[in-house]
Amino acid sequence: MKRNFTIRQGALDGVEAFLSVAQHRSFRKAAAELGVTPSAISQAVRALEARVGSALFIRTTRSVGLSEAGERFYARAKPAFEELVAASEVARDLGQRPAGLLRLTVPPSVVPILLEPLIASFCQAYPDVEVEIAANADLVDIAAEGFDAGIRLGQFIEADMIAVRLTPSLPLAVVGSPEYLRRRQRPEAIDDLRGHACLRLRRSNGSIAPWSFVNGREAVEVVVSGPLIANDIPTVLRAAVEGVGLAQVPEPIAADAVKAGKLIRMLEPFAPVAPGVFLYYPGYRQMMPKLRAFIDHAKSRLGHGRQGPNSQ
Structure with a gap:
């Protein structure tokens, strides 16, 4: 049967007071360590004992000692509480400096x-x-x-x-390899893409991204076709370099290949600007x-x- 390990609200109240009294064997010294009154420490410990259902201390007018229940509670609560304090310090450190x-x-x-x-x-x-x-x-x-x-x-x-x-903002560039352009006539207008092999990107939502252009002040989206669909730009770019077809990619990503003569830009008057x-x-x-x-x-x-x- 599945057990419920949820900690009851307030279950940890008084634990720090208990541990301090157990360590010092004194309510007065525990109060001084925690910066509260002995009465507040006594009330916190009594409330904890009530929730636990057992006396945790043996008290006399001269001394304070742990009961058997208190000894067992102390043995398990002390390392657990120290771990909580350490966890808080780690979280606080990450919240105060770059780490x-x-x-x-x-x-x-x-x-x-x-x-x-x-x-x-x-x-x-x-x-x-x-x-x-x-x-x-x-x-x-x-x-x-x-x-x-x-x-x-x-x-x-x-x-x-x-x-x-x-x-x-990044201009989008249509690029193709010299080898590809030896086989196909270079497009001079947006409509010329109908006769070309265009490499396409599939978005994370499953749709295939159209190619974007500007014609004067008008934004134009074109549904292209071609032999390859990929879900990342580097794959499309490499395929363009190999002559598989034309690609539309952010200009800086194609810049090195264009500079090296592996790709040629085209349709530049219609290049849109991405954000x-x-x-x-x-x-x-x-x-x-x-x-x-x-x-x-x-x-x-x-x-x-x-x-x-x-x-x-």
């Missing part, structure tokens, strides 16, 4: 261009903080999965999150110092302020 484990969920595409230099300098500045990066293309529930914060493109962040800008990359986290009433230190460090290193409709 402990900082867990971040991050899309793989962001790690090399944004996080690698930032993490190196942060770890040097805050040696008491351990940083764990979970590179995952899917959006995860930060609270349920035990993460302190996440990093994502702004358009994928839920409105109830507090967001801190890490990069400026950029943000760090996001739930709106806790009190932010842990380790996360506050990381946010401040990121701002100072990257030089971007807090912006956006749900920004901090």
Whole structure:
């Protein structure tokens, strides 16, 4: 049969008073140690004895000793109470200075261009903080999965999150390899994509993301088709480099491959601007110092302020 291990409300009241009296064998000395009156100590111990259902002390006018029940209670309560005190001190320490484990969920595409230099300098500045990066293309529930914060493109962040800008707005670039463009005519207009192999991204909700453009002042979304669907940008980018098809990705992510001549940008007059990359986290009433230190460090290193409709 399942047992109920829930601690009754107030069950720990008086335990500290009991332990102090048991240690000093004196209500007066216990009162002095805890900064209360002997009467308050006596009342706390009597209330504890009433809840326990047994006398814990043998009292005379000259001395105070432990009963058998008191000896057994003391033997088990003392280490348990010391563990509670130690747990409180650990929690208090984490709440007062940057320390402990900082867990971040991050899309793989962001790690090399944004996080690698930032993490190196942060770890040097805050040696008491351990940083764990979970590179995952899917959006995860930060609270349920035990993460302190996440990093994502702004358009994928839920409105109830507090967001801190890490990069400026990013243009989206359509890119393809020279090999691919030797086989297909380079697109000059948005409608030209109908005849091209377009590499697509599947969102975490299961839908396939359309490609976004601007035509004058009008935002345009285009449903494209092609031979490959992936759930992360690096896979799409590598496929574009290999000549599988065209890809639409944030421009900084393709910059190195474009510079090296592995990819060629196209449809630049129609390139839209994405909100950029943000760090996001739930709106806790009190932010842990380790996360506050990381946010401040990121701002100072990257030089971007807090912006956006749900920004901090």
